[in-house]
Amino acid sequence: MGIKLETVTADDEYFMTRAEVARFRGVAAEDSELLDLLIDIGTETGLRWGELAGLHLQRVDTKRLVIQVQEAWDKHSNEIKPYPKGRRRRGVPITRRLAGRIDDYVKRNPPKRCRARHRGGRRCTGALLLASKAGTPLNYGNMRRRHWDSVAERAGLAGGTPHDMRHTYASWLIQDGAGIETVSALLGHKSWTTTMRYAHLADARWAKVRDIIGGPEPTPDGLSSDAIAEAVRVLAAEPERWAAVAAALDGGLAPNAAPILPPSGDAADGAKIIDLASRRRSTG
Ligand SMILES: [Zn+2]
Numbered sequence: 001m002g003i004k005l006e007t008v009t010a011d012d013e014y015f016m017t018r019a020e021v022a023r024f025r026g027v028a029a030e031d032s033e034l035l036d037l038l039i040d041i042g043t044e045t046g047l048r049w050g051e052l053a054g055l056h057l058q059r060v061d062t063k064r065l066v067i068q069v070q071e072a073w074d075k076h077s078n079e080i081k082p083y084p085k086g087r088r089r090r091g092v093p094i095t096r097r098l099a100g101r102i103d104d105y106v107k108r109n110p111p112k113r114c115r116a117r118h119r120g121g122r123r124c125t126g127a128l129l130l131a132s133k134a135g136t137p138l139n140y141g142n143m144r145r146r147h148w149d150s151v152a153e154r155a156g157l158a159g160g161t162p163h164d165m166r167h168t169y170a171s172w173l174i175q176d177g178a179g180i181e182t183v184s185a186l187l188g189h190k191s192w193t194t195t196m197r198y199a200h201l202a203d204a205r206w207a208k209v210r211d212i213i214g215g216p217e218p219t220p221d222g223l224s225s226d227a228i229a230e231a232v233r234v235l236a237a238e239p240e241r242w243a244a245v246a247a248a249l250d251g252g253l254a255p256n257a258a259p260i261l262p263p264s265g266d267a268a269d270g271a272k273i274i275d276l277a278s279r280r281r282s283t284g
Contacts, residue, residue: 013197014164015171016043020157027155028147035147037105038130038138039165045092046169046187048072049162053137054080056126057111062099066091069188071118073137079117080124080137086190102129111135167198174201177208 016024021043029036042052045067053073060067068091072084083089094102111127112135118124130138140162152160166187173183180202184195 013167014160015167016157016160016164018172020155021168024152024155024157024160028151031147031151033105033109034130035143035151037101038162040098040101041094041130042162042165043168044094044098046166047092048085048166048188049140050074051084052130052162053128053140054116055129056114056124057106057129058126060094060099060102060129062094062103065094065096065099067094073116074119075140077119079119081119082122084188086188088188088190090185090188092186170195170198171201174198175203177202 021039025036025039028039038052041047041055047055047067047069050072051069054071055067055069056071059070068089069084070089071080071082073079074081106129111129112131112133114124114126114128114131115135116124116128116137128135128137132138144162148162149158152158170183170187173186174180180192180195180199183198184192187195189195
């Protein structure tokens, strides 16, 4: 009888590289501007499908560069809920580039009044950003069948799903050193343990851990950067010793090389070193 270990696998989670997203968007743009914009926003914000489908224009602040994640499309009840999964509203930053693109898109495609059913029969005066021509939320199944799947296949990303955009966002953040708690807040996770599934991607953070555990890595010439910094500090405080080092090094300098000055030495120290160095040159 063995001990059953609880395992967390990430096998079903695929995330795209930046090059893959660029390729995907290139093919998507040929399909439709809406699909390209969906992928652009999806990979830059990590929003869930329901949050993308329920994203109202008034929640996109292109001046302050932030999206307020509030309303979300709920596939079970077929309506817009006034809060996302876990009932936690959150803000997600967007780049100036994406904000400009959204402004431009909205200018050219004036949004229709929101035609989605809102929970509690609330009348919506807003507009959905990523909507059908009629102003209804994007239908996941239709979107996959008519656009996403074939575009993904042509881009060499067959089998990829819209949820991969969220994994992609999380993996980029973790790989570039964003902390688990930051990523957790951005994704709107209720608990850090959910975010921990991305921890194995934290290359940048592991490098930091290796530094702490193993001490500073030696520089190529065998001296640690700490040792060099300490030597410079000592020599800068003691011009006499700096002069001696400068003199010793001078033997290996080209005839017209500039004299070595102490980092914080005054003019007198500098003159002494120049004097020392030139004497060695003339006698050597
Ligand atoms: Zn609405």
